Amino acid sequence: MFKEGLGETSSFAGCHPAVNLIFFLFAIGITMFSTSPAFLAVTLVFSWLYSILLNGRKAIKTNIVFTLPIIVIMAGINTLFTHNGATVLFYLNNSRITLEALLYGLAAAVLLSSVIVWFGCFNVVITADKLIYIFGKAAPVLGLTLSMIFRFIPLLKTRFKEISMGQRCMGRHVSGGFIERIRQYTKEVSILISWSLEAAIETSDSMEARGYGLPGRTSFHLFKFTPTDKALLTGISVSGIIAAVGCALGKTSIYYYPKVVFGHWDVFTTVTFAAYAVLLAIPIVTDIFGEIKWQQYRLEI
């Protein structure tokens, strides 16, 4: 079940786009303003869990490939170039290398890598359709433009293939040096552009013929807002707002310079922490729950 990952078929990805969008806004937004190790640990762990749940085993490899260099580079650069901090580890060419700088570098690197992993999940859950819907809600023209872009990318690809083949069959592009090749590519791209512009005239005719440009355009979609969506949205909103308030009050951050100071861990920090953990766990729990239900259904048959 987890070998291939759930991908777009996961229960949470099947929810209404608003649910998905609000979740990611909270999750990524709060992560970006947190520097406390406890909060960073939570977001790192949950982002990885969710990423593996969605993308399967191959997610581990991609995540490591993407985040390890970031951690090494950011921690390294910050330690080498920031000389703030009270605890000196050693001197390098007369510069202070401090523990605080190293820790801050690590924290920032973990933050950034978690955000990247969260965006990886965002990419799977928020499909082109949902993106179009979300933008279409903001302004119908924006949604339509996106939809047209998604239409044109494969179209241009097929056209370019045909052009390349036509040129090849004229004996072009078969050999030649670097300059020759650049020249040939330029020619093929120029054919593609004039062909596409010419074709766009017909597209605009077809749009106008179907009333494009009349005032009061609406934006159609196939999404349904179900009771499950409502429940999830409530859960996400409540936990998200609590965590966001905590974040705004500085409960998710600590000071690194000149000395690392853990703020006082009070009741409200606990509440913020719990709310944040619940928020990040919602999609994972939803997906696992959905998967178990599906397995049971299969067994019953």
Add this chain to the structure above:
Amino acid sequence: MATIQVRNLSFTYPLADDPALKNVTFTVSQSEFVVLCGKSGCGKSTLLRHLKKNLTPYGRADGNVLYDGQEVAGLDDRINAAEIGFVQQNPDNQIVTDKVWHELAFGLESLGMDNKTIKRRVAEMASFFDIQTWFRKNVSELSGGQKQLLNLASVMVMQPKVLILDEPTSQLDPIAASEFLKTIYRINRELGTTVIISEHRLEELFTMADKVMVMDKGSLIAFDEPWNIGNFLAGDSPEKRHPMFYGMPAVMKIYSHCRAEGVPRYIREGREMSPLTIRDGRLWMESFLGDDYEEGCRHKSETEQEPQREEIIRIKDLWFKYSKDSGNVLRGLNLSVRKGELFCLLGGNGVGKSTTLKAVSGAVIPQHGSITVDGMKVKKENFKELFNNRLAMLPQNPQALFTEITVEEELLEALYFEKISDEEKIDKIEKILKMMEITHLRKSHPYDLSGGEQQRLALGKILLLDPKILLLDEPTKGLDPFFKITLAEILKKLTSSGVTIFMVSHDVEFCAEYADRCAMFFDGDVVSEGAPKEFFAGNSFYTTSANRIVRKWFPDGLTWEEVAEWAERASAK
């Protein structure tokens, strides 16, 4: 009740000397099915575009175009968008959005309907057109036929009262085209929508149409019921035939020819009617031949043994699949093409015809087997030599070749890498312009040419490379019957000068008339091959319509001329 009325409409494009439309007057009543036919460039599109407000071309217009008694130019935008539907030629260019469902909803979104209403209307249309199974697909995954059906459905979803179609099937293969036309017929019969359609593929449309309009050089020369059109165009003798006559369905051509030569007429329900279908054609022949008619001899001996010409393309035991998991497209294909012949590979959709062509041109590398072209193996190391005056291929879309701003320069571009003097280049170009009959267009922009002219320009460009072997992928797609005759003449000229042509086609009529050898492709291999006469005489369905009418008596008759002459002789006995 008249839906569309056109009164004394004349139209001239800016900077043009001659008017594109001359004094056109006609009336189309509600729920009528009207077919508009005529040569390419006779003003069909110009006329149809006048019936829709925002598509009306710029230029000087006189006369009136009325929709429901109101001037089209003054129609309310919402009525214009919703009540008059327009479908154009190219399936790809008309699609706006990325998903099928979104495309269907596009027009309704423009009209500002709410989600619930749109959903209901879209659901209705998707069921009517049987789109449900691909409703959530990306439009890029659809076949050409599906794309055009989607274009039609996304117009129909606005519930138009009039549907105008400008050569909608010209880019489709025959099966998809026939499917599409049947859907149009259904729309007309079941929903009562008025249909005005311009087409070259008349075989089927004549049986569906209430009326046929014939245009010639901007004038409307005939507007009548289908069975009268053939006889009108045939005139009294072969010399007086109108050029449009050659675009008529084969049955009508045979009948009109025979009628003029005194063969008994076809009487149905007490009055004379020109046969429109294969069935009508058979019944008519039955009526004057009688049941016991038998053709004395089959012209078996007539197919004289030609000296075996040398093989120029040799395909041996070719196996190919696109990816590891997909099925084989080519399964042990063996094929040879001989020097200087026009070889046609026929077959349905997706049987591997185009793949074969790609393999010959080296665009795909087969997993097993070998291809030898002019004594040289098709493989990567040989590409440079292969394409040097040996092999050339014409892509399906001629636009894929155009880079320059005039026809002349376009041709010159082909000679860019040739090491010959400028005078020689100009000389070569002049020859090609003449051969392709596009000299008068030399200063035009390639994109301003019609489909047929673009095809000839692209062919000319390829021929400047002086290939010994020419590969053609569906060269007759989108051409009107007259361009087809011109194309055939050009191809014949080429083969007689020693060029070998290997062509892949759906066009049975064209191949039957002009090919030297035909082969039937099915399931990755050639199943039968031979000269057109023996090849088509052996098929029962996959043959020309003229042959289907008379195959019971005269299996060798392929073209309508042969059949018409035979019918004349047979009736005299």
